[in-house]
Every structure is written in C-alpha cells, then in structure tokens.
Amino acid sequence: MPDSKQTLEEILNLAAAQFKVPREKLTPDDDFFKTLGIDSLQALDLLTRLEHHFNVELPDYELQGVSDFRTLAGRIQARL
Amino acid sequence: MNQFKGQALSWELKNGVIELALNREPCNEIGSSTLAELEKFASALKELENNAHALILYSTLKSGFCAGADLRELYRGAQGMEKQSAARGVREFLERIHRVMNAIDGSPLTTIAAVNGVTFGGGFELALVCDLIIADKMARFCFPELRLGLIPGFGGVPRLKRDLGNAVVRDLLLTGRSFNATKAQQVGLVSQVVGEGESLKAARGAAAQLGKFDRRTAAAAKKFIKPIPYEELRQEIDIFCELFAQPAVEAGLKKFVESKDAQPYLP
Numbered sequence: 001m002p003d004s005k006q007t008l009e010e011i012l013n014l015a016a017a018q019f020k021v022p023r024e025k026l027t028p029d030d031d032f033f034k035t036l037g038i039d040s041l042q043a044l045d046l047l048t049r050l051e052h053h054f055n056v057e058l059p060d061y062e063l064q065g066v067s068d069f070r071t072l073a074g075r076i077q078a079r080l
Numbered sequence: 081m082n083q084f085k086g087q088a089l090s091w092e093l094k095n096g097v098i099e100l101a102l103n104r105e106p107c108n109e110i111g112s113s114t115l116a117e118l119e120k121f122a123s124a125l126k127e128l129e130n131n132a133h134a135l136i137l138y139s140t141l142k143s144g145f146c147a148g149a150d151l152r153e154l155y156r157g158a159q160g161m162e163k164q165s166a167a168r169g170v171r172e173f174l175e176r177i178h179r180v181m182n183a184i185d186g187s188p189l190t191t192i193a194a195v196n197g198v199t200f201g202g203g204f205e206l207a208l209v210c211d212l213i214i215a216d217k218m219a220r221f222c223f224p225e226l227r228l229g230l231i232p233g234f235g236g237v238p239r240l241k242r243d244l245g246n247a248v249v250r251d252l253l254l255t256g257r258s259f260n261a262t263k264a265q266q267v268g269l270v271s272q273v274v275g276e277g278e279s280l281k282a283a284r285g286a287a288a289q290l291g292k293f294d295r296r297t298a299a300a301a302k303k304f305i306k307p308i309p310y311e312e313l314r315q316e317i318d319i320f321c322e323l324f325a326q327p328a329v330e331a332g333l334k335k336f337v338e339s340k341d342a343q344p345y346l347p
Contacts, residue, residue, distance in 0.1 A: 060257050
C-alpha cells in the first residue's frame with residue numbers, strides 16, 4: 001500500500017499526464033480546477049481515473065468542496 | 081425511414097442493426113429538441129423492427145452518454161409561467177418521454193446501451209430501458225435528482241428496481257452518489273466493462289452475435305423476462321409532479337443553472 005506521500009505523487013503524475021500539464025507546474029496545494037483548467041465533467045473523469053488507479057471507491061459527497069491535491073490524496077489514502 | 085440525421089441524434093439501419101447516435105453538446109441533455117427526435121425514432125421503430133434484430137444506443141460525444149434532462153431549459157421554461165401551467169408542461173413532457181422509453185423498452189429487438197462517461201439522471205434512465213448495458217471503463221452512473229428536490233422522472237427507479245436489489249437502488253437514489261463502471265458491473269447493472277472508447281465496438285460485436293438467433297424466440301424470451309412496470313412508472317410521474325410543485329425544486333434548479341461552482345454535476 002502506498003504511503004500518503006506516494007499517493008499524492010501518483011495523483012499529481014496522473015493529473016499531469018491526463019490533462020497534459022507539465023508535472024513540475026503542479027504542487028500539492030494547487031486548486032486542481034484552476035491549475036488543470038478543468039470543468040465539472042472533467043472532474044468526474046479525473047475521479048473515475050483515480051478510482052481505477054488506486055482501486056478504491058470514492059463517493060462524490062466525500063469530495064464535495066475538495067479542490068486541492070493534498071486534501072484529495074488524504075481522502076484516497078483513507079480508503080486504501 | 082432507415083436513416084435519419086437530426087439536430088440531437090441520428091440513426092441508421094445497417095445489416096440488421098439499428099444504431100441510434102446521440103449527438104447534442106455538451107452532453108446530450110434531453111430537452112424538447114432531443115425529445116422530439118426521440119419521438120420521431122419511436123414512431124419509426126415499428127417499421128425498422130421488420131428488418132432488424134438489434135438496436136444500439138450510443139453517444140458520439142466524449143463527455144458521456146447523456147447527462148440527463150436539460151435542466152437549463154426546464155428552469156427557463158418554468159420561469160414566468162403560472163405554477164399550474166408549469167406543472168402541466170412538466171407532466172406532458174414526462175408522459176411523452178415515458179412513451180418513448182416504453183417503446184424502446186418493449187421493442188422485440190434486443191437493445192444495447194453502449195455507454196461512456198457521464199450517464200446521469202435521464203441518461204441513466206435511457207440506458208436502463210435497454211436489455212444490455214456495455215460500459216466503457218470511464219462511464220459513471222448517477223441519479224442526482226434528490227439534490228434538486230426531485231426523484232428521477234424518466235422511469236429510472238421502477239426500471240432500476242426491476243434489474244437490481246433494493247439496497248443498491250436506495251444507495252444510488254438516496255445518496256445521489258455516482259458509481260463507476262466496475263462498481264456498476266459488480267452490482268449487476270452492466271453486462272460488460274470494456275476499455276476506454278471501446279463500448280460501441282463491443283456492442284456491435286454483441287449485436288452480431290444476436291443476429292445468429294431466431295428473432296421470434298429472442299423476442300419471446302425478452303417478453304418473458306423483462307416486463308414493463310407500467311403501474312410503478314405511472315406512480316413515478318405522479319410523485320415527480322407532486323414534488324415539482326414544491327418550492328425546493330425551483331430553488332434547486334436556480335442554484336444549478338446559476339451555479340459558478342466548478343462541480344455542478346457532483347451531488
């Protein structure tokens with residue numbers, strides 16, 4: 001099982017690759033909606049990719065109000 | 081009419097398979113234009129059935145299969161109308177969409193929804209009329225209606241109840257959370273999960289297989305195993321219309337339409 005640092009790193013890598021943003025431009029406390037320039041449909045796409053990548057189920061309501069990578073990583077870590 | 085190309089959808093009959101493609105940006109929201117073309121399809125279906133063994137529903141849009149009812153049109157349409165007129169309009173819309181859904185549900189053809197991405201609300205309900213759901217691994221299913229103070233209105237709950245255990249239905253309906261394709265397959269909703277962008281191809285493969293069977297036998301099997309829950313569908317329209325008259329709905333729709341939130345699709 002990855003530790004929280006690894007989880008965060010994997011999320012950042014996945015987001016950078018999926019939305020074609022240079023990895024070095026992403027930091028843990030970024031607002032991913034702004035940094036990735038994504039809308040709600042793309043956010044759902046990201047959620048699905050994260051569920052598949054980490055093999056977890058993330059109920060949408062647990063992510064309500066979550067907009068930075070670090071908090072997102074915490075939510076995922078809690079389900080690993 | 082073996083072929084049709086409209087504003088919101090198109091269809092084509094080829095080699096015994098009807099392919100109905102949804103194609104209305106941003107995510108095939110079902111408003112009056114889509115409904116009118118779906119009705120056109122439902123009218124043509126009887127004749128198409130004579131030369132077909134399968135029907136595939138799919139989306140040409142990467143964003144998803146269908147994000148459900150066009151809430152912006154619903155909200156704007158209800159603005160400036162007397163409450164009673166708005167309620168009548170909603171009931172009429174529901175009666176019309178139910179007729180379309182029932183026509184597809186009851187078709188003797190074997191029907192396949194090839195879904196991808198957002199399959200929410202009315203879009204989920206459209207997939208549920210089909211005999212098989214083949215999902216791209218990026219598909220997500222959700223009934224977000226409770227957030228608006230409503231229940232699904234296009235026949236979703238009676239059809240979901242027909243297919244799945246009540247606990248799963250309650251989870252989807254009462255929490256408004258979304259499931260990915262893998263979860264949907266685990267609970268028995270989806271028959272196949274395929275790679276990204278592969279659902280139509282897989283549906284075509286299934287349709288080719290169905291073509292090997294005697295049509296009358298396949299139609300009899302379907303009729304036996306998949307009754308249409310007419311009584312519950314009728315109740316659903318009544319409950320929806322009753323809820324639609326509540327102030328919470330107008331507030332919920334207003335919030336959705338005017339939202340600057342980056343996550344309006346999340347319940």
